[in-house]
Amino acid sequence: VHNAIDTRKFVYTDAKREMRVKLGLKDEFVVGHVGRFHPQKNHLFLIDIAEKLGNLIPNMKIMLIGDGDLRSEIEEEIRKRNLDKFFMILGNRQDVNVLYSVMDVFVLPSLYEGLPLVGVEAQAAGLNCFFSNTITDEVKITDRAHFIPLESGAQVWAEKIAEARSDNRKREEYADIVAH
Numbered sequence: 001v002h003n004a005i006d007t008r009k010f011v012y013t014d015a016k017r018e019m020r021v022k023l024g025l026k027d028e029f030v031v032g033h034v035g036r037f038h039p040q041k042n043h044l045f046l047i048d049i050a051e052k053l054g055n056l057i058p059n060m061k062i063m064l065i066g067d068g069d070l071r072s073e074i075e076e077e078i079r080k081r082n083l084d085k086f087f088m089i090l091g092n093r094q095d096v097n098v099l100y101s102v103m104d105v106f107v108l109p110s111l112y113e114g115l116p117l118v119g120v121e122a123q124a125a126g127l128n129c130f131f132s133n134t135i136t137d138e139v140k141i142t143d144r145a146h147f148i149p150l151e152s153g154a155q156v157w158a159e160k161i162a163e164a165r166s167d168n169r170k171r172e173e174y175a176d177i178v179a180h
Helices: 043-056 071-080 096-102 117-124 154-166 174-179
Strands: 029-034 060-065 087-091 105-108 128-132 145-148
Touching: 029 043, 029 096, 029 117, 043 060, 043 071, 043 154, 060 096, 071 087, 096 117, 105 117, 105 154, 117 128, 117 174, 128 154, 145 154
Parallel strands: 029 060, 029 105, 060 087, 105 128, 128 145
Antiparallel strands: none
16 A cells, blocks of 8 residues: 655755755755654653754754644753754744755654654655654654664764764655655
């Protein structure tokens, strides 16, 4: 059964990547996350990862797309830990398909999850995706889907994400892989 996502919308292009300029990004390593601000999505652990990843990649940014009841709490936690420089909180967006081309990797450390469509979309954009092992392995459509146990801790997550910087495979072909 083919998935119900129009993968053509998510194809990586250099033109979409130019959105980085409008967002004030230059050579930053962008870690993307799409999801509502809800306990299930595990934003607190994402903040832990950012703390560790910032030590490995000082010019990284975590791009949070979405909104929800916990947004102000998450923003406050980021401020309390002095991690503001690492975060971009964009709220709900209509151009998520473009923003996938802005990202360098995608992270979804959910506490529980069914089949997350954002994981399929991110793979269609050719992103290395890091999922918690609590997410169904049905989301693994490409060789760029990686599962990490939450119990491994933020340092292991940060190291795995940092390793993805050396992956220079072309991203354009992944939409076709996901479509078939």
